Amino acid sequence: MFRKGFALRGNFLWSEGPDELNIRAGAVAVCDENGLCAGVFDELPEWYKTLPVRELGETLILPGYSDLHFHASQYEDLGLGMDLTLLDWLQELTYPEEARFQNAGYARNVYGRLAEELRAGFTTRVAAFATVHREGTEILMELLNGAGLAGYVGKVNMDRNAPEYIRERDAAFSLEETERWVAETAGRFETIRPILTPRFVPSCTPELMEGLGQLRKKYALPLQSHLDEQPEEIAWVRELCPGSESYAHVYDKDGLLGPDVLMAHCVYLTDEECALLKQTGTWVVHCPCSNSNVRSGIAPIRKYLDLGLNIGLGSDISGGHSLDMADTLREALSVSRLLWRLGEERYTHLSAREVFYLATAGGGAFFGKVGRFEPGYAFDAVAVDDGPWRRPGDDLSARFQKMIYRATARNVTAKYVAGKMLF
Amino acid sequence: MFRKGFALRGNFLWSEGPDELNIRAGAVAVCDENGLCAGVFDELPEWYKTLPVRELGETLILPGYSDLHFHASQYEDLGLGMDLTLLDWLQELTYPEEARFQNAGYARNVYGRLAEELRAGFTTRVAAFATVHREGTEILMELLNGAGLAGYVGKVNMDRNAPEYIRERDAAFSLEETERWVAETAGRFETIRPILTPRFVPSCTPELMEGLGQLRKKYALPLQSHLDEQPEEIAWVRELCPGSESYAHVYDKDGLLGPDVLMAHCVYLTDEECALLKQTGTWVVHCPCSNSNVRSGIAPIRKYLDLGLNIGLGSDISGGHSLDMADTLREALSVSRLLWRLGEERYTHLSAREVFYLATAGGGAFFGKVGRFEPGYAFDAVAVDDGPWRRPGDDLSARFQKMIYRATARNVTAKYVAGKMLF
Numbered sequence: 001m002f003r004k005g006f007a008l009r010g011n012f013l014w015s016e017g018p019d020e021l022n023i024r025a026g027a028v029a030v031c032d033e034n035g036l037c038a039g040v041f042d043e044l045p046e047w048y049k050t051l052p053v054r055e056l057g058e059t060l061i062l063p064g065y066s067d068l069h070f071h072a073s074q075y076e077d078l079g080l081g082m083d084l085t086l087l088d089w090l091q092e093l094t095y096p097e098e099a100r101f102q103n104a105g106y107a108r109n110v111y112g113r114l115a116e117e118l119r120a121g122f123t124t125r126v127a128a129f130a131t132v133h134r135e136g137t138e139i140l141m142e143l144l145n146g147a148g149l150a151g152y153v154g155k156v157n158m159d160r161n162a163p164e165y166i167r168e169r170d171a172a173f174s175l176e177e178t179e180r181w182v183a184e185t186a187g188r189f190e191t192i193r194p195i196l197t198p199r200f201v202p203s204c205t206p207e208l209m210e211g212l213g214q215l216r217k218k219y220a221l222p223l224q225s226h227l228d229e230q231p232e233e234i235a236w237v238r239e240l241c242p243g244s245e246s247y248a249h250v251y252d253k254d255g256l257l258g259p260d261v262l263m264a265h266c267v268y269l270t271d272e273e274c275a276l277l278k279q280t281g282t283w284v285v286h287c288p289c290s291n292s293n294v295r296s297g298i299a300p301i302r303k304y305l306d307l308g309l310n311i312g313l314g315s316d317i318s319g320g321h322s323l324d325m326a327d328t329l330r331e332a333l334s335v336s337r338l339l340w341r342l343g344e345e346r347y348t349h350l351s352a353r354e355v356f357y358l359a360t361a362g363g364g365a366f367f368g369k370v371g372r373f374e375p376g377y378a379f380d381a382v383a384v385d386d387g388p389w390r391r392p393g394d395d396l397s398a399r400f401q402k403m404i405y406r407a408t409a410r411n412v413t414a415k416y417v418a419g420k421m422l423f
Numbered sequence: 424m425f426r427k428g429f430a431l432r433g434n435f436l437w438s439e440g441p442d443e444l445n446i447r448a449g450a451v452a453v454c455d456e457n458g459l460c461a462g463v464f465d466e467l468p469e470w471y472k473t474l475p476v477r478e479l480g481e482t483l484i485l486p487g488y489s490d491l492h493f494h495a496s497q498y499e500d501l502g503l504g505m506d507l508t509l510l511d512w513l514q515e516l517t518y519p520e521e522a523r524f525q526n527a528g529y530a531r532n533v534y535g536r537l538a539e540e541l542r543a544g545f546t547t548r549v550a551a552f553a554t555v556h557r558e559g560t561e562i563l564m565e566l567l568n569g570a571g572l573a574g575y576v577g578k579v580n581m582d583r584n585a586p587e588y589i590r591e592r593d594a595a596f597s598l599e600e601t602e603r604w605v606a607e608t609a610g611r612f613e614t615i616r617p618i619l620t621p622r623f624v625p626s627c628t629p630e631l632m633e634g635l636g637q638l639r640k641k642y643a644l645p646l647q648s649h650l651d652e653q654p655e656e657i658a659w660v661r662e663l664c665p666g667s668e669s670y671a672h673v674y675d676k677d678g679l680l681g682p683d684v685l686m687a688h689c690v691y692l693t694d695e696e697c698a699l700l701k702q703t704g705t706w707v708v709h710c711p712c713s714n715s716n717v718r719s720g721i722a723p724i725r726k727y728l729d730l731g732l733n734i735g736l737g738s739d740i741s742g743g744h745s746l747d748m749a750d751t752l753r754e755a756l757s758v759s760r761l762l763w764r765l766g767e768e769r770y771t772h773l774s775a776r777e778v779f780y781l782a783t784a785g786g787g788a789f790f791g792k793v794g795r796f797e798p799g800y801a802f803d804a805v806a807v808d809d810g811p812w813r814r815p816g817d818d819l820s821a822r823f824q825k826m827i828y829r830a831t832a833r834n835v836t837a838k839y840v841a842g843k844m845l846f
Contacts (some may be wrong), residue, residue, distance in 0.1 A: 076814055079828030080821055082756070083774045292757040297764045297771065321753070321828040330744070331757070333505070334715040338758065341720045342765050351506045351720065391499055398503055405502030405744040410833070 008358025019185035031379035069314025107136035121409030136152035143229025154197025171207035199221035213254030222260035292321030312363025383414035433479035458842025487547030489786035492737025530559035544832030577620025592771030593631035645683035713742030725770035735786025806837035
C-alpha cells in the first residue's frame, strides 16, 4: 500500500520532561502525509516500507529550537550600542532603526537576510516582533513563511512614550491598523500567523490595552509583550498605573494573559505575579543574552520551573547579540550558575538537559504538539554535524553535552519544519 | 635601497589604553626585517617603497588576542562535565584525561588539533598548561611553535592531593623533571618558551614550592598558576597553610610572584592580596567563561583596573567551553554587566573597548612590546572579515562594536605573529 511521507535515519535526541532526555541511536523517525511524526523505530516498520528514507549518518537529530522572543526589526543593530543605557539605546539606536521599516524595500532587504539566517540555523519555530508598520509586518510574515519557518509575527502597538516618528497617532488608529492587519494575514500564510503585540505597558495607553483585549477576544488571538525586565522599568509602570496591583495585573485587567500569551523577560516577578502567571497559564520567555547585555539581571528560572510555570527561551535580538539559539542556551546555563553563586543557593543551576528541554519540548508546547519526536507531534527536525569535535569514545550522552557547549548554526546540516524539508 | 620586510594595507584598530581605541582607515602598516612594527602610515613612506604590500581590503585588522590561561590537555573535554561539581569534574574527567598525555602519540594527536584551531583564530600569543609529563609538554611546545603561535607553555608540577596515576612521586622528582625540561626547551623553539607551572597551592608540597622558587631564580623563569578561584578552594588553602596571611602570600613566600607571573582567576582577591599583586606587578588573568561554567563567581575587573593591576584574559579551556577568544571577550562583557546589576553598582560595567584592550595591548604586555601597531612592537596582526554583517552606513567605530559581539574565529582571514605570515 502506498503512503506519502518520508523517514529519516540517524541519532535522535529529544526531551520528555525538564530533566529527561530520550536518546535513540541509529533509529528511524517517520513523518506522515500530514507533516506529523508517526514515531521513532529501531527499523522502518513494514507498514512504511515504501517510504523514502534519508540517511543522516552520524549527525545528531533534534526537534529544533523555538525562539519565543525577538525583534526582527533590530537585526541590523546586532552588537551595536551595548555600552549605552537602555533609554539612550532606545532613543539613539532602536527607534530610529525601527522607523526605517516604514519603507517596504528596506523591510524586505533586512527581513530577507534575517529569514535566511534563521532558516540556516537551529530555530524551527518563532514568535517575532516586527514594528508598528502594517506593510512591513506582512513582509516579515511572507519572508519567514517563505523560508520555511513556523510561528507568529506581531505588528507592534505603541501609542505613547515614544518619539512621534515611530509612535502610532492614537489608540483608535493603532487598533484599526491592527484589525486590518489581522484580517489580511490570519489565513494567508501556511505556517506564519499573526499575534497581538503591545510593546509593553509604558508604550500603550489604557484605551489601546482595552481595545487589544477586545480584539483578542473577538478573533481568539494570541499575544506577546514584555514583563518585569528591569527595576527601573517596573518603577515606571508603577508610576503609570498607580491603581494596579502589579505590572502583570495591568495586562490581566484587559484579558491579556493566558496560555496563548508570551511575556518576555520576567526577571523580577513577585510571588503574586508568579501566582497570576501560573493561574492563567501565561508563558515566561527567558532571554538570558539580553538580560546580561542590557544589564537587566538574572531571571530565577529554577524557581519558575519549580512553580510549574510555562517557560521557553528567546534570543531577544538586539538586546541579545545573537540570533543563533545555541548562544541563548549557553547563556541560560551560564547565568543560572552565576545566580547560584551570587546569593541564591537555593536555586540549583540549570543542566544542559534542562536548557535543551526549554528550547525544544518546553517552549515548543506554545505552538501545540511541537518539540518531540512522538506520534502526533509536528515533524520538526534539525541535524547537527558534530564531526569537527567528536572523538571515537564519545557516547551519545557525551556528544549531547558537547553539542550544547560547542555547536553553532554552522553545524546544522539538515532541517525540517512541520514535515517540510528546508535543506 | 633594499630592505626586507613587508606592509599591509587596510583598516587598523588597536588600543592605546583601557578606553582609548585607535582607528586608522585605509592605512599602511609596515613590518621591518626583524618582525617589528615600523609604524602605521596614511601612505607607504618613500623609504619603504620597495616593500611588498598585501591588500587586505575592507577587513578589520587587529593586533590579535593574547590567551593568558588555558589547559591544552583538556581540549578533548571541551563541553563535557559542566554539570559536575569542581571536585567530581577533576576526579571523573580531568585527571583521567590528563593521564593520557603520558602517551606521546596521544599528545601529538590532541595537541596537533588544538594548535590547528588556535592557528586559525584570533589568538596570537598564549600561556598554556600542559600536564605533568615532560615529553608531552615538549610536544605541545613543538606543535604550537610549528603552528606559528608565540608565548609560553608549562609542564605542570603536582606532588600532592591528586590520584597517584597523575601525581608526581615527590618534590625532588618533580623538580628534576622540571629542570631537565627547562634545559631541553629554553632555546629550542623560535617563539615558544618554558614557564614554571605549579598547578595551584593544594597540588604542591611546601618543598616543591620552595624548589620552584629556587629554579625560578636560577633560570630567571616566568611562572603561571591559579589564585582565588572559588570560596571552597580558598578555604582549603587556608587549612593547608594555616600560618600564611593569604593565598597569594603562599606564592609570595617562595618568590613566586612578580611582573613575569600569571595568576589565573583572582575572583576573590582580598585588599591585602590586591596590594601584594600591585606591589609585585603580578598579573591577574580573568577567565570569565570558566568562572561562569564552573560556578566560581564574577571577578571584579573594574576594581582591579582602578587599582592599576596588570590584567589579561584567558579562555581557560576546559573550565571555559571555547578556545575562541571572541567568546571570552563577550563573556567578560556579560558578567561585568551582571556584577553591576547584582549588587556592586560601584563597579561600572566594562565597555567593548576595555575588553578589547585587555585582550590586546593589556594582556599582550605580558610578552613585552606586544599588542599595538606602534614602532618597536612585535608585528602581530589578525584580519577579520565582517562582510557578512557590515552595512553600507557603518563607520569603523560601529564595525568595531559589531565585531566584538558577532565575530568568531571563522571570520579571521589573515594572520601574522611576530612578523611571520600564518595565512
